[in-house]
Amino acid sequence: MLRRTADARLSRRYARRFGFGPRRLTIIRADAPVAMTVGFFRPRIVLSTGLLRMLEPAELAAVVAHERHHLRRRDPLALFALSLGRTALWYVPLLGWAEDKYKTAIEVLADRHAIASSNGGAKELGSALLKLLRQGGPAKVPAASASFADASVNLRIRLLLDPQYSPSWRPPLAATSLSLAVLVLMVALV
Incomplete structure (x- = not known):
């Protein structure tokens, strides 16, 4: 899909604008707003191009800073590995919880990076996120990608409004108990 819809001229222009090397930023021709790292x-x-039309320059800069964080941390690879582990070990329910929390954590970290690296702080990032939500959310993205508006939107907005808020990262008791029982049983069988 990327090769078929990529706009090479726009990709080079925006890559220069945001200081990316070759093949680190791709602009695709699509009306739906898309911002993701793959x-x-x-x-x-x-x-x-739909996202470029929708956002103001400062909002776009905040979104790019958010995605730059995913790029540097190689979040799509980590998400794929977690998804693979959860699927292979489907009988350990704590892995599903861990995958969901990891997705939330990387989005929060990317948001914090974008806020720290932009002049307007949380305002532009929050504005971009709200515009995406008004459009019906982001376009469907590949499973192994880190997308700007696909995870924990309510928590992210709350943290933008109240940076001192501390969400709970405590695992659920039932999933933890069942996962421990499964692991004990597996060790006993070996």
């Missing part, structure tokens, strides 16, 4: 070993940021 790729395992050579990740890249993908933005759509």
Whole structure:
């Protein structure tokens, strides 16, 4: 899909504007707003022309800073590995909880990076997130990608409004108990 819809001229222009090397930022021709980081070993940021039309320059800069964080940390590879582990070990329910919390944590960390690296702080990032939500949310994205508006939107907005808020990261008792029982049983069988 990327090769077929990529706009090479716009990709070069925006890559220069945001200080990316070759093939690190791709602009695709799509009306839907898309902002995500894809790729395992050579990740890249993908933005759509619909997103470029929708956001103000400062909002776009905040979104790019958010995605840059995912790019540097190689979050798509980590998300894929977690998803693979959860699928392979479906009988350990704590892995599903851990995957959900990890998705939330990387989005919160990327938001904090974007806030710290932009002049307007949380205002532009929150504005961009709200615009995406008004449009019906982001376009459907590949499972192994880190997308700007696909995880824990309510928590992210709360943290933008109240940076001192501390969400609970405590695992659920039932999933933890069942996971421990499964692991004990597996060890006993070996």
